[in-house]
Amino acid sequence: MDIEKLKTFCLLADHNSYVAVSKIMTISRSNISKMIEALENELGVALTFVQGKKILLTKEGHLLYPRAKNMVYNYEHFISLYKKEIAEGNELIKINTTNSYSSTWLPPLLKDFNKLHDNFSFEITGTDSTPVFFESTIDVAIRPFIENQENLIQKRIKTFKMALRASEAYIEKYGLPQTVEDLKDHKIISFDTNSSGPFNFFNWHLQFLPSDFKPFIKVNSGIGMMKMVENGLGIAPVSHEGVELSSEKLITILPELESPSVDIFFIYQKYMEKSEKINLLCDFLAEK
Numbered sequence: 001m002d003i004e005k006l007k008t009f010c011l012l013a014d015h016n017s018y019v020a021v022s023k024i025m026t027i028s029r030s031n032i033s034k035m036i037e038a039l040e041n042e043l044g045v046a047l048t049f050v051q052g053k054k055i056l057l058t059k060e061g062h063l064l065y066p067r068a069k070n071m072v073y074n075y076e077h078f079i080s081l082y083k084k085e086i087a088e089g090n091e092l093i094k095i096n097t098t099n100s101y102s103s104t105w106l107p108p109l110l111k112d113f114n115k116l117h118d119n120f121s122f123e124i125t126g127t128d129s130t131p132v133f134f135e136s137t138i139d140v141a142i143r144p145f146i147e148n149q150e151n152l153i154q155k156r157i158k159t160f161k162m163a164l165r166a167s168e169a170y171i172e173k174y175g176l177p178q179t180v181e182d183l184k185d186h187k188i189i190s191f192d193t194n195s196s197g198p199f200n201f202f203n204w205h206l207q208f209l210p211s212d213f214k215p216f217i218k219v220n221s222g223i224g225m226m227k228m229v230e231n232g233l234g235i236a237p238v239s240h241e242g243v244e245l246s247s248e249k250l251i252t253i254l255p256e257l258e259s260p261s262v263d264i265f266f267i268y269q270k271y272m273e274k275s276e277k278i279n280l281l282c283d284f285l286a287e288k
Contacts, residue, residue: 165236
């Protein structure tokens with residue numbers, strides 16, 4: 001299907017006027033009419049009708065409009081991306097990720113990636129809020145799955161396993177919990193659920209505590225929780241990878257407790273699925 005015909009149709013639907021579309025596209029009104037007529041013939045339905053001085057959409061036109069708009073959008077963004085990548089000698093990859101991943105897990109991986117592909121540079125934004133994808137602001141997000149986003153491709157690249165941890169200094173001062181019941185007598189750190197973002201998995205340990213139990217500290221970031229644990233302030237979930245990256249020796253508390261697995265996804269817009277830089281980085285991270 002001719003993208004120019006779809007673009008013309010969308011503009012006509014937006015402006016309800018051949019004259020307005022003619023000025024925008026700098027082509028004659030008759031050519032616009034011919035393109036709309038050709039599109040109608042191709043689909044076998046009438047898409048527009050005249051009411052007074054306005055061009056309005058038929059029922060079939062209203063059905064086509066959002067789909068045509070999406071096709072035109074994806075096409076124009078693909079062309080823009082393609083031209084941009086061809087023109088840029090030093091590729092820039094704009095990554096949105098969580099505060100924890102941007103400061104712990106991701107940096108050493110990007111270092112290894114850069115050894116293989118030193119023509120790439122990075123712009124990294126750390127936030128625990130769910131990102132909104134706009135042109136030129138995010139190329140890829142690396143974070144838990146984003147719900148209800150059909151325009152995004154989301155590939156699982158990593159699974160983190162959580163466990164309760166405490167520092168040696170904390171255990172020396174407060175003792176090591178021997179049973180689940182012991183947890184209520186300890187300083188428990190939790191994730192601030194008033195913060196935005198799909199991070200309630202950090203609070204899986206609260207199910208083992210009384211319903212009226214109040215955590216000693218609430219913090220709105222995973223890295224913040226780990227730093228609290230490192231400084232001997234309490235017990236909190238920390239991933240196995242977090243233990244390896246920690247500046248302090250962290251001790252696993254009640255290792256028999258069932259903890260959730262946290263899947264991390266490489267997320268990007270569908271129109272970028274043929275981007276070389278996106279595929280290179282995704283494949284690299286998925287192998288690690």
